[in-house]
Amino acid sequence: MSWAEVYPWEPPAAPVVRGVYGQVREAILSGALAPGARLPSSRDLAARLGVARASVVSAYEQLLAEGYAVGRPGSGTYVRADLSGVLDAPAAPTPAVAPAPGLPERAVRLAATPVPPPRPGERTFNTGRTLMDARAQAAWSRSARRAVRSLSAGDFGYADPAGDLALREAIAAYLRAARGVRCEADQVIVTTGAQHAQDIVARVLLSPGDAVWAEDPGYPASLRILEAVGAQITPVPVDADGLVVSEGRRLAPEARAAFVTPSHQYPLGMALSMARRLELLAWAREARAWVVEDDYASEFRYDGPPLTALQGLDGGQRVIYVGTLNKALFPGLRLGYLVAPSALVEPFRQARRMMDRQAPTLTQAMVLDFMQSGEFAAHIRRRRVAYGAQRDVLVRALTERLGHRVEVAQPDQGLHLVAYLKDGLGDQEAEALADANNVTVQAISRLYRGAAPRQGLLLGFSGFPVRAMAPGVARLARAIG
Template sequence: MSWAEVYPWRSPQAGAPVIRQVYDQVRGAIMSGALKPGGRLPSSRDFAARLGVARASVVAAYEQLLAEGYAAARGGSGTYVSGDLSGVAELRPAVVEPRSAPPSIPARVRDLDELALPAPQSEAQLFATGRTLLDARAFDAWSRSTRRALRTLGPVHFGYSDPRGDVGLRAAIADYLRAARGVTCSADQVIVTAGAQHAVDIAVRVLLKPGDQVWMEDPGYLATRHALVSAGAEVAYVPVDRSGMVVAEGIAAAPAARVAYVTASHQYPLGVTLSMGRRLELLAWAREADAWIIEDDYASEFRYDGPPLASLQGLDGGERVIYVGTLNKALFPGLRLGYVVVPTALAGAFANARQLMDRQPPTLTQAIVLDFMREGQFAGHIRRRRVAYKAQRDVLVAELSARLGDVMEVDVPDGGMHLIAYLKGGRSDLEVEARAEAAGVSVRAISRLYRQVAPRSGLMLGFTGFPARAMAGGVARLEKALA
């Protein structure tokens, strides 16, 4: 049987590169066994004539086969199927029968699939949470900082750098945190991350081993729960009341826990603040139990009634508290920069874990943020945003109370970036979430954030990412969805 008869050779079709089609056919003949190991491939001239293509296309296809080890050249003799393709016989059934049984899926993959987060909210839909607004002054200042950073590109921007982040930016963050949040730290304790969730994930990797117990607020932040569960931690869900995490309940449930995760300044999602008595109680437990506290201060910049609250970390002196913050909420989510402040004894371990996960933060982005902060633009932006976000909150509260006060109870937060509207009459927040989504409004049902505490039916509405003038239209849509 001639080479032309061993395989159903086809002339290339329009739509795909000719070289690739020739390569695929020859490779397919080899993998199916039609062309045997050690067998001679047709000459490029004869093959090109058979397929009706330019000889150069066949030569290029052969060169690719040679480079990948499917073929071997013998000087003065031609091109042959590689003789060391002994494993082709074992692979051949999978090639011939592409629907053969797939490999077994590790149990961990199934576990992670079960931890899937809800689909991201649409940027365009009103009341999506975690969104921000920049005014014209901030845009102009950011543009100037970007231009200056681009003009001063140096060797550090074109290679590997400190996994902890730029030392200038870390110093600027430390200065800001000491002044604004009462955090006790130096630049050596600051590690730049991709955001608060990245910082929490590093902390989980450093502080916990499978089977360790962890306190977490109930209700609480889904992504953090997923990080803890995927790390093999045993989560003890601690109820939350108007004074924050009920520390006594945590001690009763898991007195020997290794870590407590808490959103002390603005509890997620309920928005309450951990009282001073509870803070002291939590710190006392951590010292007695030789445990660590992860303080997620994700939206601390935005407090509308009174000055920002001092951090739990500053109250402790930085011995047992890992302080987590983010610039993504203060500036914009697409920035992807946050930070974690760690006790000096843990700084090396956190830096090494960060390097293993992501090598280093982006140098150019850090340079832009550093310039923005050094020019005083960051502090000015935060002051203006507090005023604007408070006005947006107040308009949303007024619209909800006027239009939907008979079916929901609005809990007005004194800080943060969202509010909670509790549904009256036992109505399902999951049902309302779906109806609102169909009406073009993004509201989050809070019932899915509860684990062991009896869930309340309520909606989480973000107000920071949308101008005040848009609130009335959004509430009108929500009213229609609730009708």
């Protein structure tokens, strides 16, 4: 299987042939397209780049001539399996030094941690929902059947706490191609989701009283994890460029970690600017701190290719990358992953073993088959189009029906949006009014800890088809309009 289908190809600059050649060559040299990977057909790549097919053919001919690619009659063009003559192996990153783990008493803090009440899942515009079309459901069923048939005696016993090696190899290959993450399979640890991954990180790296940066406003589940281990949370404000790193330095320069959502800040939606990314990494190196990158909705960017992960800029030294398949597929799947710096792999692996021993063997086999069959990449492409359409219809309906009451921030990524309230209406009051009209929205003011809260409503759009948007907005308009 080739990850060329999800690689973020970009229209080339002039001269076109040289631009196409350089882009494909860079994907090969960086390892995003592995030896033996199939390149897109010249016709397909030309359509994606918006260039003439003859330009792609010329670029491929140059790659063939220089030994980067090989042609297989009747099959296509492939990255050459043996690149020893043209490709030097990248230097191994310098191992990071992990701080000693702590074992704090947590029972009292856990008992005091508030648990939010469940929200009716079928109501628009609840979050934590996704959709699978008929093709994906049929493919998932086939993967499930093949996974069951493929079970061997070894699958009925205990397995590696880090996860099935073949699945970790598939995840690593996907992350290298689609997110620019620099990792190998042995750095990947399969978890039940992003929260589980963050819990592992917190248990291993933080002791009671350790200062930790957290975005303000931020993801409440991450804050509950930090509170449970006794960390001293330092709320760091965000602005249009994301986390204000200078404020973090001022408030807690010696913090042990920073928990961030750089590609799509939760809940407000902005991306961390490149200047802030470099500033954050510089602080982490100076303070010997860890950056926990929660890339919770990276697959779904609607206005351009996915942003390169912060971990890719860092080279895997101080950044712990956290991702999830639960939003890419469906929340009930309960599979995610973290990518650990080399020095932290074994501590995280042991922590994962002590929690619940391993991820389910059968579920991992199903996901592996779904990825290897090519259906995962195809599903992501289709969902990106569908979710983008759902977002657009929701924005239009909110603007038409409630433009006098809300200002809509249209996100270029993610599975939710924020509608900021006008005319002095409080968001918690609006939340209660919506609930009485069978609409689920979330008041964002609750997500602030130190900064002055804005009044706005968080609306999820990924779990509801286009046809559900207008009726949902109509009910919301009756509630607050």
